[in-house]
Amino acid sequence: MTMPLPCRAALPAAGALLAGLLLAACTKAPAAALPKFAVDADRVMVAGLSSGAYMATQAHLALSDRIHGAALVAGGPYGCAGGKLEAALSTCMKGEPAIDVAALAARAAERAAKGEIAPLSNLAGDPVYVLHGRRDATVAEPVARAGAAFYERLRADHADLATLKVAWDGGRDFPHLLPTAQGTGGCESAAPYIGNCGFDAAGAIFNALYGAAPRPAPATAAGSLQAFDQRVFAPAGKATQLADQGRLYVPKACADGARCGVLVALHGCQQNVEAVGEAFVRDAGFNRWADAYDVIVLYPQTHASLAPLNPKACWDWWGYTGADYDTRDGAQVAWLANLIDGLRR
Structure with a gap:
């Protein structure tokens, strides 16, 4: 999309936040409606980085009737912040004071019993992959370990969750970003928070969530990347605080009518299209593997x-959209449920 001349002239003089808001206002145009596909409901998964990882575990717990596995990169356990920004910035990023995993697991069980999140029994058999880099100075290792320990505690506390599969991957040398094995970017935590660190995180995520690849990933993605209108999925009476447009990657096989899985890929803070353009949605590595696995990738913004x-x-993982932010009634969680349902033919 070509940006109008007044917008292009104003952006260099704007501060970072103002520039992002201005860019969003300048580029607003009607986006296409979300297309519908033959979705394999058993292969709908979620993955996220940093705040996207916290949102991923919220979506997994609240919507386990729709989402059947989660990959968390540099994130912590469900319910960590407890609706408090100060807890989000301390306990849930630095691990100080330490996270009480047992209390969080008990709280999740209470919420499930009340219907605030989906029944925990839905998690049986789900894969959970938790990835953390040893050089991450933003989210401490104990926080990420608590993300894995939370699921392990659920498995220990509930006999019907004996088949819940939890994998911890914390021995790799990368900072706070999504590591790749392609591209020219350095392995440093800076925008767009994707770096060639010699490890293909997207491939590892696909393998953990969907199993071994049925065929090799192509060198470059061969499907189509599309914009879609996010506004139509807002739950009634809720302000989602999301962008007007999202992105969608569709492998050719899925466009041609094949029954396909879905991966909801949630960017981290300062990694949305308004901030870094399409770097995350194009270069994170998910699209190549989506071609190999016949999986549609949703990139909410x-x-x-x-x-x-x-x-x-x-993403809202401390309550800026309301006290119910991490339940089925939360603005962004309910929006995500509508989005997943809207993709199905």
Whole structure:
């Protein structure tokens, strides 16, 4: 899309947040409706980086009737922040004070019993993959370990979750980003928070969630990347604080009518399209593997705001959309449920 001249002239003089908001306003145009596909409901998974990892575990717990596995990169356990920003910035990023995994697991069971999240029994057999880099200075290792321990505690506490599969991968040398094995970017934690660290995280995520690849991934993605209108999926009476447009990657086989899985890929803070362009949706590595596995990739998009205070365009994992943010009634969780349902033919 060509940006109008007044917008292009104004952007260089704007601060980072203002520039992001201005860019969003300047590029608004009607996006296409989300197309529908033959979706294999048993192969709908979620993955996320940083705030996207926290959102991924929220979606997995709240929507386990729709989502059947989760990959968390540099994120912690469900319910960690407890609706408090100060807890999010301390306990849930630095691990100080330590995270009480047993209490979080008990709280999740209470919420499931009340119907605030889906029944925990839905998690039986689900794969969970937790990835953390040893050089991550943003999210401490004990926080990520607690993300894996949370699921392990659920498995220990509930006999019907004996088949819940939890994999911890914390021995790799990369900082706070999504590591790749392609591209020219250095392995440093800086925008767009994707770096060639000699490890294909996207491939590892696909393998953990979907099993061995039925065929090798192509060198470059061969499907189509599309924009779609996110606004139509907003739950009634809820302000989602999301961008107007999202992105969708469709392998050719899926476009031609094959029955395909779905991966919801959630970017981290300052990694949305408004902040880094299409770097995450094009270069994270998911699209190549989507071709190999016949999986559609949804790339939902947040946006930065001053009210509510979310200047880095993070997903809501501490309550800026409301106290029910990490339940089925939460604005972004309910929106995501509508999005997944809307993709199905």
